[in-house]
Each structure stands twice: as structure tokens, then as C-alpha cells.
Amino acid sequence: MTGKTAMQIRSRPPFKVLVVLLASLPLSALAQQQPPEGANPFAGDFALAASAKPTPLRLAAKSGDLPTSRGDLFGSDEPAAAPSATPVTAPASEAPLSRDALFGTDEPTAAAPASEVPLSRDALFGTDEPTAAAPASEAPLGRDALFGTDEPTAAAPASAAPLSRDAMFGSDEPAAAAPAGELPLSRGALFGDSDDAAPKGAAEQAIAKSTARPVRYGGFIQNIMAYTTPEPSHWSEAMTRADLSAQGSFSSGVKWHLGVRVDFDAVYAVSDFYPQDVNDNQTLNVLLRENYIDIGAGDWDFRLGRQQIVWGEMVGLLFGDVVSAKDMRHFVLPEFEILRIPQWAARAEYFKGDFHAEAIWIPVASYDNIGKPGGQFYDYTVVPYGEATFLNEKIPTRNLANTNYGMRLSVLHNGWDVAAFAYSSMAVAPTFYREIIAGPQPSVVYQARHERIDQYGTTFAKDLGSMVLKGEAVYTGGQKYEVTDLTDADGLVEQNTITWVLGLDFSQFADTRINVQIFQNHFFDHDPNIIPSSNENGYSLLVNRKFGDHFEAQALYVASLNRNDWMLRPRVSWNFEKNWDLAVGVDIFNGPPDGFFGRYDDSDRVYSEVRYSF
Structure with missing residues (x-):
């Protein structure tokens, strides 16, 4: 997107941006297709099939005016730094392209062509209306790359599927990888915030089971x-x-x-x-x-x-x-x-x-x-x-x-x-x-x-x-x-x-x-x-x-x-x-x-x- 276009979007009032977003929503439902036999739901072998009905954002994407960062979309004062000319990418076969694929739900969504890798959180997690796809060579692999922050994080090796929130979004201290064959099957297991994500220590279990009440004081002065x-x-x-x-x-x-x-x-x-x-x-x-x-x-x-x-x-x-x-x-x-x-x-x-x-x-x-x-x-x-x-x-x-x-x-x-x-x-x-x-x-x-x-x-x-x-x-x-x-x-x-x-x-x-x-x-x-x-x-x-x-x-x-x-x-x-x-x-x-x-x-x-x- 050119600087002129970015300036035009940033200068628009929030109400107009909201109108543009609402106008982009199609009336058709998502078409789903079953993944090919043998496809790995965690390796990105399938994706959402985009609706054929054109939307303003889809037309804008074809004209080269589609905002590609959070700053461009919502009009931040400082334009985001341009992504590297040759970003490091992971093979398309191993990047989770939807919420269903990422969290292992029972009914995976239909796979999309490799050229239509999602460029937004909505497309990544399978909302009702996916946005226009970007070239496969620019697949975002972290929160910074996805939303256009100044310092994109390095891509994970192809073999390292994200097993936690920190690993997925590029925190300073990545979590230890889970053993092979033990991929997380739920959001709680993925982000480590469920009761069974990790066994509690004996002391922690004792505290959890304790029903000791706080000390209560009473009395009178007469x-x-x-x-x-x-x-x-x-x-x-x-x-x-x-x-x-x-x-x-x-x-x-x-x-x-x-x-x-x-x-x-x-x-x-x-x-x-x-x-x-x-x-x-x-x-x-x-x-x-x-x-x-x-x-x-x-x-x-x-x-x-x-x-x-x-x-x-x-x-x-x-x-x-x-x-x-x-x-x-x-x-x-x-x-x-x-x-x-x-x-x-x-x-x-x-x-x-x-x-x-x-x-x-x-x-x-x-x-x-x-x-x-x-x-x-x-x-x-x-x-x-x-x-x-x-x-x-x-x-x-x-x-x-x-x-x-x-x-x-x-x-x-x-x-x-x-x-x-x-x-x-x-x-x-x-x-x-x-x-x-x-x-x-x-x-x-x-x-x-x-x-x-x-x-x-x-x-x-x-x-x-x-x-x-x-x-x-x-x-x-x-x-x-x-x-x-x-x-x-x-x-x-x-x-x-x-x-x-x-x-x-x-x-x-x-x-x-x-x-x-x-x-x-x-x-x-x-x-x-x-x-x-x-x-x-x-x-x-x-x-x-x-x-x-x-x-x-x-x-x-x-x-x-x-x-x-x-x-x-x-x-x-x-x-x-x-x-x-x-x-x-x-x-x-x-x-x-x-x-x-x-x-x-x-x-x-x-x-x-x-x-x-x-």
C-alpha cells in the first residue's frame, strides 16, 4: 500500500472505518469441504474457502489498496515499518491456518489453496467472513508479523509447531516443546491455563484442598x-x-x-x-x-x-x-x-x-x-x-x-x-x-x-x-x-x-x-x-x-x-x-x-x- 493510501485511511473518521468494515461482510455462509484423506489438521493442509461474492475489501485488495497492518487499518500516527523483503517463512504444510485446525476440533474446515494463506486474526481463526488471501510467501508466523509491529520475530523452525501461547506469539521465553505425538488438543492445553494442563505439586494441591478460614476477631469494650x-x-x-x-x-x-x-x-x-x-x-x-x-x-x-x-x-x-x-x-x-x-x-x-x-x-x-x-x-x-x-x-x-x-x-x-x-x-x-x-x-x-x-x-x-x-x-x-x-x-x-x-x-x-x-x-x-x-x-x-x-x-x-x-x-x-x-x-x-x-x-x-x- 502506498503512503498516500495509508494517509487516506488514517484520516478517515472511526465511523467511516466501521462502515467500511461492515460493508465488507458478505451475506453468504461459509462453504466447507472435507479435508483430503490423510491431511493433517495441525499442518495446515486445508483452509476456509472464500465466498465468491465480491466485497469492498476484496475489491480493494485487487486494486492494491487493502491495509496490511493494524496501524494502517485503524489509523495510527506512525506507519508500521515495512516487512522484510525476504521474510523467513515456514512451510505451508505446517502452519495452522484456522482455529479449528489449531485447536483440533472434531470438524476441520475445508482447506484453501496455499496461495490464500490468511493475513488476519479473523482469517487465521476461522471467523464467518475471511479476508482476501495474501501470497504464500508472506504467511505471518507470529503476532508481530501478523499485525505489523516494528520488530517482527524470527520464524520458528518448520518442525516446531506452536504448543503454547508464548511459542505461538513470540514471547521472550518460549515454552518447552511437548514430546512428539502429544500435540495439544484444547485451548487450555495449548495455553497452559486449564486445571489439567500440568500436574500440581503436593504443596499446591494441599493448599487447594485446604478449607482453612481466615482468622475472625470479635469482642467488646465496656x-x-x-x-x-x-x-x-x-x-x-x-x-x-x-x-x-x-x-x-x-x-x-x-x-x-x-x-x-x-x-x-x-x-x-x-x-x-x-x-x-x-x-x-x-x-x-x-x-x-x-x-x-x-x-x-x-x-x-x-x-x-x-x-x-x-x-x-x-x-x-x-x-x-x-x-x-x-x-x-x-x-x-x-x-x-x-x-x-x-x-x-x-x-x-x-x-x-x-x-x-x-x-x-x-x-x-x-x-x-x-x-x-x-x-x-x-x-x-x-x-x-x-x-x-x-x-x-x-x-x-x-x-x-x-x-x-x-x-x-x-x-x-x-x-x-x-x-x-x-x-x-x-x-x-x-x-x-x-x-x-x-x-x-x-x-x-x-x-x-x-x-x-x-x-x-x-x-x-x-x-x-x-x-x-x-x-x-x-x-x-x-x-x-x-x-x-x-x-x-x-x-x-x-x-x-x-x-x-x-x-x-x-x-x-x-x-x-x-x-x-x-x-x-x-x-x-x-x-x-x-x-x-x-x-x-x-x-x-x-x-x-x-x-x-x-x-x-x-x-x-x-x-x-x-x-x-x-x-x-x-x-x-x-x-x-x-x-x-x-x-x-x-x-x-x-x-x-x-x-x-x-x-x-x-x-x-x-x-x-x-x-x-x-
């Missing part, structure tokens, strides 16, 4: 300010709490979880209201939370490490939750997730349909954290007279005889979720042994100890449509109770009890939840010298109401039916920003000094909480 109102009024809590957890997996069947919590209460750091032992015990605490490994094996799950094991939970109080230890330094006021102390345990669970079996063993048990004498909620005993002395708590020694173990079975049948369990343990709650020192002014010495108890229980739940029925019952054998008889040597007597609770959850009101519970603690062979009656009865009422998406109000009332002994906890919370919550509330206790709530009659408080969750 501040609690509480002011005790009865005289002498004082700040009783200025807690800043940070809880952080992480979880991930080593594989699809092995997962892990790590957790830690840090509590700092500034009240005990800056105030002298409480004894020094209390300050030391409650100023700063670094607590290991759940830290375990989960292993799944078919219908079995195994969890090893420090973990929460919850076998029962009713609203406001803990009846069937016999395994978990509790942090009782703030009574039952904290949320249950804060109140519970995880156990170092090995747990095996079996799942089959609606049946679930669980076995646990706790070699190193955790016990209730009761704090130190003089703490805000340390009133566990009724001192008969004078001052009492409290010795250090006696924790059971770590040996096989003092380990805890149990089993729980549950089934879902006809809408009833029913479970039964048996558990033998060193009691998580202490018993206070008493010793009276005789003298002109007798004194009393107490020591908290833990004895072995056996517990058997059941829990159930049933969805009744607009309400849910729940229940728990626990039999406890071997538990000791304090007696008022001052002549008793250790001030304790063993009693067997059964505690049961029934509850109804109502949810038929929009954005409103109402829960009602009744409960009883029955003493078998009741000793008249213990403080509780033979049947201790009580009830609770919870009302919770949401106001839109950001405000929530609730009140919990728990009371005894045997005496005027109760606790009231109204609370309002505000979700003022994503992940941020603000709450204010009041905790009120009332009753006699030996009542379950009345013993904390001087601990009424108002409080606020700010919490950020992530």
Missing part, C-alpha cells in the same frame, strides 16, 4: 459506673472491661477459639472504702475466657480446652446450669456471659438426627469466685454474734478423685425439646464451715470449702405458637447447709433437695416479650435448724419492650413467696450508633437479713453502661 445509694453512699463500681476473642480453623475438621478478658475497676484503685484485700482482689483481673480446639469426625464433635458448658438457663436465675462456675463478686447482676466462668474440660458430642448425646470430663475444675470478706456482695453467712473471722478458701487438691464428670442426653420429638443429665462434681459453690472459739467473748471462724455432690436433672421446652413453655428440675444429693444451732460442731447439715422451675414466654405482642416463672426448692427430710423452709417458693416476671430500632426498656422482678424478699431491676438502653449501646438502670434489693435478696438490702444502686462491640 464501661460500667455504679453508685450505691444507701448510707454511707459511695461509688461501688467504675469498671472498664475489654473482651477479645479470635477464631479460625486449621482445616475443615479442626477449628480453634481463643479468648481473653481484662477488667480494671478504678473504684478499688482510688477509694479506701473497701478493705485492702478487696481492693487487691477486684482492681485488676486478667481472665482466660474460652480457649479450645474443636475436632469434627462424622457424627462426632470433640472440644478440648477451656469452655462454657451450659445445660440449663432460665430467665434471671440459674437453676439447671450446674456445670458452669460463676463470678459472684457482683451477685447475679452481670450478664450471664460475664457471670459464667469457663471450665477446663474434654467434651464429646454425638449427633444423629434429632438425638444428641454429650459426655464431659473436667480434670481441673474452676469454682465460684466469691471475692474477699468486706466486698459489696460477700454476705454469705449470718454471724450469730460478735465479729467473724474468715480463713482463706480451701480449694480441692488437683487429683483424679476431685475431677468432675457427667453426661447429658437430649431429643427433639413432636416439638418437645427434652434433655436429661447426670453430673458428679466438687460443688462449684462453697459451703462455709463454722467454728466457735469459746472465751469471755466468743468468736466465730468461717472457712469456705467444696464438697462432692451428685446432681440429676431434666430440662424441656415446647413451642406453643404465641408462647413457649420451659421447665427445669434438678435433684442434688450431698449438699450441706448452715444451721442456727450453735452447739453443732461445724455448723452444717447435709440435705438432699429438688429444685424445679416452670416458665412461659409470651411473644404475641409486637416488639414485646413477657416472661413469667414460678419455682420451688424442696428439702427432703428437712432439718428445722436450717434457715430455708422445707419448701422455698418464688416467682419472677420479666417485661421487655422495644421502641423502634434504637430504644429498649425492660424490668425484671424476682420475689419469694415465703417472705417479703425481692429484687427489682428496671433498665433502659439506647443503641445510639452502630455497635454502640448506652444503658442506665437501677438495682433494688429488699428483705430480711437472712433472705436471699434481703442480705443485700444495703447494696441498692444506680448504674450506667457504655459498650462498643466489634
Whole structure:
């Protein structure tokens, strides 16, 4: 093509070029012919047969005005360098002239005369309308030669059919030739981008098969300010709490979880209201939370490490939750997730349909954290007279005889979720042994100890449509109770009890939840010298109401039916920003000094909480 012609094409607007291209498309379909017998589809023994109908581009080719490069066709600013006068060519018999021939499809297209070697990508790969053929002596053998770049690459030897994208288009690093007789039969095999193009190494296969999830982090930061109102009024809590957890997996069947919590209460750091032992015990605490490994094996799950094991939970109080230890330094006021102390345990669970079996063993048990004498909620005993002395708590020694173990079975049948369990343990709650020192002014010495108890229980739940029925019952054998008889040597007597609770959850009101519970603690062979009656009865009422998406109000009332002994906890919370919550509330206790709530009659408080969750 002359420079004048090239300039004319380059000067045409893109729209006119598009019109020329569209005008070149014939209406006739491609005529195909079968390759001659014995022809090699990979050696270029056949090609597309051009349509006999003339097109503008075909006429231009005859007149010598056909663009022969991408630059000429689309009007680049710099004309492409002219190809060498005597380019090195490969024999016509070994150059793939169509996409079908190159990739080995089942139906090769008809061969074209050697003089009609394709000069464009469309002609090379067998599009619907091939362009005019060029002389056989100028067959392009690479991307640069095909599209007219400044530096055409050297032609490959006749014997080297292109076996990869790099070899075909002349990259700097040609791929190694495949052994004879193993020509690529697909595009994936040719360009090396299919899964089976090359075998993966063992490490790569392991990575591909791995289903390990990325590590996920979560937790919260919380501040609690509480002011005790009865005289002498004082700040009783200025807690800043940070809880952080992480979880991930080593594989699809092995997962892990790590957790830690840090509590700092500034009240005990800056105030002298409480004894020094209390300050030391409650100023700063670094607590290991759940830290375990989960292993799944078919219908079995195994969890090893420090973990929460919850076998029962009713609203406001803990009846069937016999395994978990509790942090009782703030009574039952904290949320249950804060109140519970995880156990170092090995747990095996079996799942089959609606049946679930669980076995646990706790070699190193955790016990209730009761704090130190003089703490805000340390009133566990009724001192008969004078001052009492409290010795250090006696924790059971770590040996096989003092380990805890149990089993729980549950089934879902006809809408009833029913479970039964048996558990033998060193009691998580202490018993206070008493010793009276005789003298002109007798004194009393107490020591908290833990004895072995056996517990058997059941829990159930049933969805009744607009309400849910729940229940728990626990039999406890071997538990000791304090007696008022001052002549008793250790001030304790063993009693067997059964505690049961029934509850109804109502949810038929929009954005409103109402829960009602009744409960009883029955003493078998009741000793008249213990403080509780033979049947201790009580009830609770919870009302919770949401106001839109950001405000929530609730009140919990728990009371005894045997005496005027109760606790009231109204609370309002505000979700003022994503992940941020603000709450204010009041905790009120009332009753006699030996009542379950009345013993904390001087601990009424108002409080606020700010919490950020992530």
C-alpha cells in the first residue's frame, strides 16, 4: 500500500472505518469441504474457502489498496515499518491456518489453496467472513508479523509447531516443546491455563484442598459506673472491661477459639472504702475466657480446652446450669456471659438426627469466685454474734478423685425439646464451715470449702405458637447447709433437695416479650435448724419492650413467696450508633437479713453502661 493510501485511511473518521468494515461482510455462509484423506489438521493442509461474492475489501485488495497492518487499518500516527523483503517463512504444510485446525476440533474446515494463506486474526481463526488471501510467501508466523509491529520475530523452525501461547506469539521465553505425538488438543492445553494442563505439586494441591478460614476477631469494650445509694453512699463500681476473642480453623475438621478478658475497676484503685484485700482482689483481673480446639469426625464433635458448658438457663436465675462456675463478686447482676466462668474440660458430642448425646470430663475444675470478706456482695453467712473471722478458701487438691464428670442426653420429638443429665462434681459453690472459739467473748471462724455432690436433672421446652413453655428440675444429693444451732460442731447439715422451675414466654405482642416463672426448692427430710423452709417458693416476671430500632426498656422482678424478699431491676438502653449501646438502670434489693435478696438490702444502686462491640 502506498503512503498516500495509508494517509487516506488514517484520516478517515472511526465511523467511516466501521462502515467500511461492515460493508465488507458478505451475506453468504461459509462453504466447507472435507479435508483430503490423510491431511493433517495441525499442518495446515486445508483452509476456509472464500465466498465468491465480491466485497469492498476484496475489491480493494485487487486494486492494491487493502491495509496490511493494524496501524494502517485503524489509523495510527506512525506507519508500521515495512516487512522484510525476504521474510523467513515456514512451510505451508505446517502452519495452522484456522482455529479449528489449531485447536483440533472434531470438524476441520475445508482447506484453501496455499496461495490464500490468511493475513488476519479473523482469517487465521476461522471467523464467518475471511479476508482476501495474501501470497504464500508472506504467511505471518507470529503476532508481530501478523499485525505489523516494528520488530517482527524470527520464524520458528518448520518442525516446531506452536504448543503454547508464548511459542505461538513470540514471547521472550518460549515454552518447552511437548514430546512428539502429544500435540495439544484444547485451548487450555495449548495455553497452559486449564486445571489439567500440568500436574500440581503436593504443596499446591494441599493448599487447594485446604478449607482453612481466615482468622475472625470479635469482642467488646465496656464501661460500667455504679453508685450505691444507701448510707454511707459511695461509688461501688467504675469498671472498664475489654473482651477479645479470635477464631479460625486449621482445616475443615479442626477449628480453634481463643479468648481473653481484662477488667480494671478504678473504684478499688482510688477509694479506701473497701478493705485492702478487696481492693487487691477486684482492681485488676486478667481472665482466660474460652480457649479450645474443636475436632469434627462424622457424627462426632470433640472440644478440648477451656469452655462454657451450659445445660440449663432460665430467665434471671440459674437453676439447671450446674456445670458452669460463676463470678459472684457482683451477685447475679452481670450478664450471664460475664457471670459464667469457663471450665477446663474434654467434651464429646454425638449427633444423629434429632438425638444428641454429650459426655464431659473436667480434670481441673474452676469454682465460684466469691471475692474477699468486706466486698459489696460477700454476705454469705449470718454471724450469730460478735465479729467473724474468715480463713482463706480451701480449694480441692488437683487429683483424679476431685475431677468432675457427667453426661447429658437430649431429643427433639413432636416439638418437645427434652434433655436429661447426670453430673458428679466438687460443688462449684462453697459451703462455709463454722467454728466457735469459746472465751469471755466468743468468736466465730468461717472457712469456705467444696464438697462432692451428685446432681440429676431434666430440662424441656415446647413451642406453643404465641408462647413457649420451659421447665427445669434438678435433684442434688450431698449438699450441706448452715444451721442456727450453735452447739453443732461445724455448723452444717447435709440435705438432699429438688429444685424445679416452670416458665412461659409470651411473644404475641409486637416488639414485646413477657416472661413469667414460678419455682420451688424442696428439702427432703428437712432439718428445722436450717434457715430455708422445707419448701422455698418464688416467682419472677420479666417485661421487655422495644421502641423502634434504637430504644429498649425492660424490668425484671424476682420475689419469694415465703417472705417479703425481692429484687427489682428496671433498665433502659439506647443503641445510639452502630455497635454502640448506652444503658442506665437501677438495682433494688429488699428483705430480711437472712433472705436471699434481703442480705443485700444495703447494696441498692444506680448504674450506667457504655459498650462498643466489634
